[in-house]
Amino acid sequence: MVETKRRRRLAHLSILAAALMLGTTLSACQGGAMGGGGNAASNTSGPIKIGMLLDQTGELSLAGQPMLKSAQMAIADVNAKGGVLGRKLALTSYDPQSDNSKYAQYANQLAGQDKVDVIMGGITSASREAIRPVTDRTKTLYMYNEPYEGGVCDKNTFLNGATLDQTISPLIPFGIKKFGPKVYVVAADYNFGHDAAKWVQKLTAKAGGTVVNTEFVPLNVSDFNSIINHIQAAKPDIVASMLVGSNHVAFYRAYAAAGLNQSTPILSETFGLSGEQVVLAPKEAHNIYVAASYYAALNRPENVAFKKLWHQANGADYQEPTAQDVDVWNGIHMYAEAVKKAGTTDRTKVIAALESGITFDGPGGPVSVDPKTHHTIYDVEIAQTNTSHTFDIVKTTPQVQPTWEQSVCDLQAKPDVNKQFTLP
Amino acid sequence: MDMSQAAAIVLSVVNSIALLVIISVGLAVIFGMMGLINLATGEFLMLGAYMTVTFYRLGMGFWVAAILGSLSVGLFGIIIERCLIRFLYGRLAAMMLATWGLSLIMIQVVTLIFGTSTQSLPTPLGSFKIGGYSFSDYSVVVDVAALAMLGLVYVVFTKTRYGTMARAATLDATMASVIGIDVRRVNMLTFGFGAALSGLGGALLSALAGVVPTFGQQYVGNAFMTVISGGAAVLTGTASASVLLGGVQGLVSNASTAFFGSISLLLVAIVLLRFMPNGISGKWGRRF
Numbered sequence: 001m002v003e004t005k006r007r008r009r010l011a012h013l014s015i016l017a018a019a020l021m022l023g024t025t026l027s028a029c030q031g032g033a034m035g036g037g038g039n040a041a042s043n044t045s046g047p048i049k050i051g052m053l054l055d056q057t058g059e060l061s062l063a064g065q066p067m068l069k070s071a072q073m074a075i076a077d078v079n080a081k082g083g084v085l086g087r088k089l090a091l092t093s094y095d096p097q098s099d100n101s102k103y104a105q106y107a108n109q110l111a112g113q114d115k116v117d118v119i120m121g122g123i124t125s126a127s128r129e130a131i132r133p134v135t136d137r138t139k140t141l142y143m144y145n146e147p148y149e150g151g152v153c154d155k156n157t158f159l160n161g162a163t164l165d166q167t168i169s170p171l172i173p174f175g176i177k178k179f180g181p182k183v184y185v186v187a188a189d190y191n192f193g194h195d196a197a198k199w200v201q202k203l204t205a206k207a208g209g210t211v212v213n214t215e216f217v218p219l220n221v222s223d224f225n226s227i228i229n230h231i232q233a234a235k236p237d238i239v240a241s242m243l244v245g246s247n248h249v250a251f252y253r254a255y256a257a258a259g260l261n262q263s264t265p266i267l268s269e270t271f272g273l274s275g276e277q278v279v280l281a282p283k284e285a286h287n288i289y290v291a292a293s294y295y296a297a298l299n300r301p302e303n304v305a306f307k308k309l310w311h312q313a314n315g316a317d318y319q320e321p322t323a324q325d326v327d328v329w330n331g332i333h334m335y336a337e338a339v340k341k342a343g344t345t346d347r348t349k350v351i352a353a354l355e356s357g358i359t360f361d362g363p364g365g366p367v368s369v370d371p372k373t374h375h376t377i378y379d380v381e382i383a384q385t386n387t388s389h390t391f392d393i394v395k396t397t398p399q400v401q402p403t404w405e406q407s408v409c410d411l412q413a414k415p416d417v418n419k420q421f422t423l424p
Numbered sequence: 425m426d427m428s429q430a431a432a433i434v435l436s437v438v439n440s441i442a443l444l445v446i447i448s449v450g451l452a453v454i455f456g457m458m459g460l461i462n463l464a465t466g467e468f469l470m471l472g473a474y475m476t477v478t479f480y481r482l483g484m485g486f487w488v489a490a491i492l493g494s495l496s497v498g499l500f501g502i503i504i505e506r507c508l509i510r511f512l513y514g515r516l517a518a519m520m521l522a523t524w525g526l527s528l529i530m531i532q533v534v535t536l537i538f539g540t541s542t543q544s545l546p547t548p549l550g551s552f553k554i555g556g557y558s559f560s561d562y563s564v565v566v567d568v569a570a571l572a573m574l575g576l577v578y579v580v581f582t583k584t585r586y587g588t589m590a591r592a593a594t595l596d597a598t599m600a601s602v603i604g605i606d607v608r609r610v611n612m613l614t615f616g617f618g619a620a621l622s623g624l625g626g627a628l629l630s631a632l633a634g635v636v637p638t639f640g641q642q643y644v645g646n647a648f649m650t651v652i653s654g655g656a657a658v659l660t661g662t663a664s665a666s667v668l669l670g671g672v673q674g675l676v677s678n679a680s681t682a683f684f685g686s687i688s689l690l691l692v693a694i695v696l697l698r699f700m701p702n703g704i705s706g707k708w709g710r711r712f
Binding site: 059062189215216217220221222223225226228229232233235253254256257259274279280281283284 | 561686
């Protein structure tokens with residue numbers, strides 16, 4: 001009897017313990033906003049201050065570290081070419097430590113105490129949404145230099161990364177035309193995955209294909225047996241993967257281990273974001289097509305020059321730049337161009353200058369601001385995995401507009417709209 | 425449903441069961457034989473995975489790397505038992521806090537050494553076909569390995585001198601020491617054996633999923649569910665709970681989605697523990 005009681009207590013305690021551990025994992029995902037901060041007055045002398053928030057530690061440091069290097073390179077590049085309006089650019093950077101509450105805190109600090117002329121940064125959408133209320137309240141210009149799901153419509157915010165709409169729009173029709181009309185969708189079971197699945201659905205129908213099934217996979221699932229069976233039963237022509245994170249790497253493994261990648265190619269907007277092409281063996285990453293606004297393999301003179309600078313600054317063996325690193329480079333140059341054109345760092349005048357259609361010839365192709373939506377018009381590349389852990393360019397679609405954002409957001413007609421639109 | 429589809433479902437259900445066995449058998453040995461709740465069990469899996477990746481990168485074949493990975497986690501377990509666990513026997517709450525702390529430390533140390541980027545090694549072997557369905561050879565290896573791990577536990581605890589002593593120490597530690605069994609030594613070896621089994625589980629998983637410092641966290645919940653549902657009997661309890669929970673999860677995942685599969689596992693475990701608070705093996709007289 002005593003024995004039974006002890007066992008029972010053990011059982012209860014260990015369930016409690018498991019619940020505790022789950023709790024800590026979940027609470028790590030939450031953040032909060034802080035108050036405070038005043039109006040940032042525009043400085044007229046001394047260096048032009050660029051505030052930067054990119055994670056240098058924690059789980060997002062993998063993305064944040066090269067992005068900050070890119071920012072330092074861009075600022076050095078602008079200064080080497082004489083600066084802006086006779087003034088130098090200066091970087092004020094904080095490390096938000098992959099913690100969303102620190103994003104709000106440091107954004108307040110940049111706006112209130114450091115009185116920077118522009119705040120840039122944020123990696124995840126959650127971090128962007130932690131910064132945006134602060135920059136809106138303190139009337140500090142904000143630039144988000146990162147590919148994202150799309151839909152933000154805010155007079156004070158410029159979005160220098162390609163949206164889901166821009167990258168998926170060329171990819172899905174390309175896949176359907178090349179491989180056939182039956183598409184099977186596997187997507188991560190959270191906000192981004194659901195948005196991405198809606199886009200695939202919409203674009204597949206438009207391209208004359210059919211989505212045979214959509215399966216959402218929780219982020220903590222790494223057992224893909226049943227999903228592989230479902231795919232084999234449905235016999236699609238293409239699998240569209242919008243999976244995210246280290247657990248979902250197991251999908252590409254299981255897919256290749258079952259031999260499916262020999263017969264059915266994968267289209268993905270997310271493959272490569274966590275370095276999947278490096279993590280997986282080439283035979284596991286075989287037959288995967290991706291899309292983004294930049295790949296290091298691009299053979300343009302601007303890219304050759306950029307990569308030379310990149311390796312000079314960071315070492316010959318340093319990893320190749322990615323789309324988000326290039327977005328930071330482009331963002332800073334576009335801001336510099338806009339200040340030149342405005343003749344001042346005054347926020348409203350810089351916004352007006354950006355809205356006049358600033359263009360910059362970036363490493364991935366010419367980029368320009370779309371005045372109506374504050375998004376960016378980009379060349380979009382479709383690329384394919386190769387045997388050397390990188391991507392080969394397959395097709396370039398020049399000057400892709402943020403079409404969907406243009407259909408819902410017009411900041412010239414309605415400058416007071418401040419929200420993120422989502423697909424119905 | 426044709427024959428090949430039925431075969432596909434059977435194979436995937438068997439694999440779900442095998443995955444539960446390989447993540448929980450190490451925990452079951454430590455819990456069942458020592459009555460000790462090891463909250464660092466997920467990190468033992470993680471360490472096994474990292475050691476396997478490391479040995480593999482040093483040029484060893486996957487199989488050698490996996491076995492060395494498992495053995496090194498066993499050795500690590502013995503060191504931890506000597507330096508930490510042995511001071512806390514009989515103090516359940518202190519033990520839980522200490523092992524939880526250990527798990528946090530292990531995650532941070534591995535992050536410092538390997539960084540946060542995903543490590544991995546390719547899934548060994550190829551694939552085979554039944555009708556229109558193809559399967560990975562490696563999933564069959566995992567099934568066989570799960571059986572072998574249960575077999576190993578059976579042989580070690582029933583056919584060896586150490587096993588007999590360990591069971592005696594579990595039933596009545598005082599009596600065991602009176603008849604000349606060195607209970608401290610037995611506890612050390614049992615903890616090390618459990619750790620090595622967790623390490624082997626992690627080694628096998630390293631060829632399936634991406635390996636990150638928080639690798640263990642995704643499995644620890646299911647491992648606890650399986651061991652608690654199984655009850656105190658190390659072998660029969662864990663095996664029957666894996667079959668029940670893994671079977672339901674596999675069938676539901678195949679019939680609907682992986683999301684409902686995960687939910688069904690937890691639901692079955694909760695209902696089972698409501699009516700059988702001591703787990704499946706709670707009413708069985710024998711301890712093994």
